[in-house]
Amino acid sequence: MPKTLIIDDDPDFLAMARRAMQGPLRASGHHFLFAASDDEALACLRAEAGLDLVLVSLDSGAISGLALFRRLQGIRLRVPRIALTRQADVAVIRQAIHDGAADFLVKPVSGADLVATLDKVFADCQGRRNAWSAAAELSAVRREIEVAGDLQKRILPADFAHHPHLQVAAAIQPARQMSGDFYDYFELSPGRIALVVADVSGKGIPAAFYMAVARTLIRSTALRDDGPAACLAHVNAVLCRHDIPNMFVSVFYGVLDTQTWRIDYANAGHLPPYHIRAANGAVTRLEGGEGVVLGVTETEPYDQASLVLEPGDALFFYTDGLVEAFDVERNQFSDERLIGYLADNRDRTAHALAEDVFAFVNAFTGEAERSDDITSLVIKRFG
Numbered sequence: 001m002p003k004t005l006i007i008d009d010d011p012d013f014l015a016m017a018r019r020a021m022q023g024p025l026r027a028s029g030h031h032f033l034f035a036a037s038d039d040e041a042l043a044c045l046r047a048e049a050g051l052d053l054v055l056v057s058l059d060s061g062a063i064s065g066l067a068l069f070r071r072l073q074g075i076r077l078r079v080p081r082i083a084l085t086r087q088a089d090v091a092v093i094r095q096a097i098h099d100g101a102a103d104f105l106v107k108p109v110s111g112a113d114l115v116a117t118l119d120k121v122f123a124d125c126q127g128r129r130n131a132w133s134a135a136a137e138l139s140a141v142r143r144e145i146e147v148a149g150d151l152q153k154r155i156l157p158a159d160f161a162h163h164p165h166l167q168v169a170a171a172i173q174p175a176r177q178m179s180g181d182f183y184d185y186f187e188l189s190p191g192r193i194a195l196v197v198a199d200v201s202g203k204g205i206p207a208a209f210y211m212a213v214a215r216t217l218i219r220s221t222a223l224r225d226d227g228p229a230a231c232l233a234h235v236n237a238v239l240c241r242h243d244i245p246n247m248f249v250s251v252f253y254g255v256l257d258t259q260t261w262r263i264d265y266a267n268a269g270h271l272p273p274y275h276i277r278a279a280n281g282a283v284t285r286l287e288g289g290e291g292v293v294l295g296v297t298e299t300e301p302y303d304q305a306s307l308v309l310e311p312g313d314a315l316f317f318y319t320d321g322l323v324e325a326f327d328v329e330r331n332q333f334s335d336e337r338l339i340g341y342l343a344d345n346r347d348r349t350a351h352a353l354a355e356d357v358f359a360f361v362n363a364f365t366g367e368a369e370r371s372d373d374i375t376s377l378v379i380k381r382f383g
Contacts, residue, residue: 002030002122003050007068008057008084009036013107020111030118037062045075053121055082055105058092066092070099078132080125082117084109157185163258165311167350168193170377173358173370180207181319181373182215188225191258196222197317197377198251199270201293206247214239214249214294228253228266229304232291236268236302239295248295252317261309261381266302269293271320274339276346278312283342286315314380316342316353321372325361328368333361350378 006017014034021032033048035041041063045051054072058065072081083096083104093104102121105113160168170183180200188194196218200207217235224231232253239249252273254265269292272285288305309315318338325333341360345353354376361374 002052002118003033003048004030004053004055004118005033005035005041005044005048005051006055007035007041007063008055009060009062010057010086010107013057013084013109016109016111017114020114030115038064038068041068041072042075045072051079052125053080053082053118055084055118057084058096059086059089066095066099069096069101073100078129080121082121156182160185165381165383166193166256166258167380167382168195168378169349169351169354171354171358171375173374175321175370175373176204179373179375180204180211181321181375182211183317183375183377184215184219185377186219186222188223188255192225193256193258194219194222195254195256195263195317195377195379196251197270197273197319197375198249199319199321199373199375200249201247203372210244210247210249214251218251218253222253222255225255227304228255228264229289229291229302232266232268232294232302236292236294237298240298242295244295248293250293254315256309256379262306263309263315264304264306265289266304267291268302271318271323273315273317274342275307276314276316276342278310278314278346281343281346283339283346309379309381311381311383314346314350314353314378317377318357319373319375321370321374322357322361322376324372325365325370325374326368327365333364337364350380353380354378 006014008014017032021030033044035044056069056072057063058069069081069083080102081100083093083101084107085092085104086107088106096104102124103117105117156172157170168185170185172179172181172183174181180202182198184194184196186194198214200211200214214235217238218231221231221234232251250270251268252265252270254263256263265286266289272287275284275286286307289303291302292300323333323335323338341357342353345356357376358374
């Protein structure tokens, strides 16, 4: 029920308002409170928490007019004020509008004019309140997403363990504040290092939550050290049992032994990394160890393969957002450009390869909007 405070001491206007409250305003649900002086008005404003409108007389002897009108704004900033005058004084009306009047009425006022004005201002008020509420809620949601995105970044490894003959580096560029891509790097036992790059289907918050679940399952299962294929098979079984519609994750998981420099790996529907050979500069896909994405079916097995890294060799892991980036003319970045980048930069550090590929891709896409997350992980053997 809209509640309106009328600040006026004019008996004729007050009598009309009371008649209107018993007639057409009762039908529309309006309720009036009355104050005949500044003190009564201020007392009412402090006592009544649910006021929707205030109607203020600007030329009544017992009311300070524009001074009270301005004062009300400081007390109830978001309660609309309607100016009421005895005569159409343009200067006074203009000043009231300048001071924030939502509308004005010039006496004599009929019941129909009063009802129409109150209904219009109240509807406008409700619209603004709904907009303020929506804006506040949107701001809160954006802040929560920002915090969640920051937390998501913090769970990704940033400090890679140092090894005299190994470099490891990774980088990620989310298309939105939260990402469905992830990478991981951790030690299973002395000299045995787990390497993960993954890409969850979809975008935004659902993909980010699925990413957190998948990452936790992969890491906890990998620590059993049963091998990459067994790890992915177990994680896939868990995800399939939960059967989350339209959600799955592609994963490349490898275990590097820094004593023998052999990497054992399994691939669950992910893009194979590129093997950069120091001996001849060749850049080739790391094939084998293939299987389906995780979270779709338990009927397909996961194979395992292995490769020995020679001194100077590197592996470049990535997600499809990198090669599927488009420029403004819808030209795709493509694997060919990535291979060229890796060949031209094969002598650089793992950190340079992982980080600078983003600048290379961004220079290609230019002003085009990026639609997918991009992730890179690089390992490089020295000596």
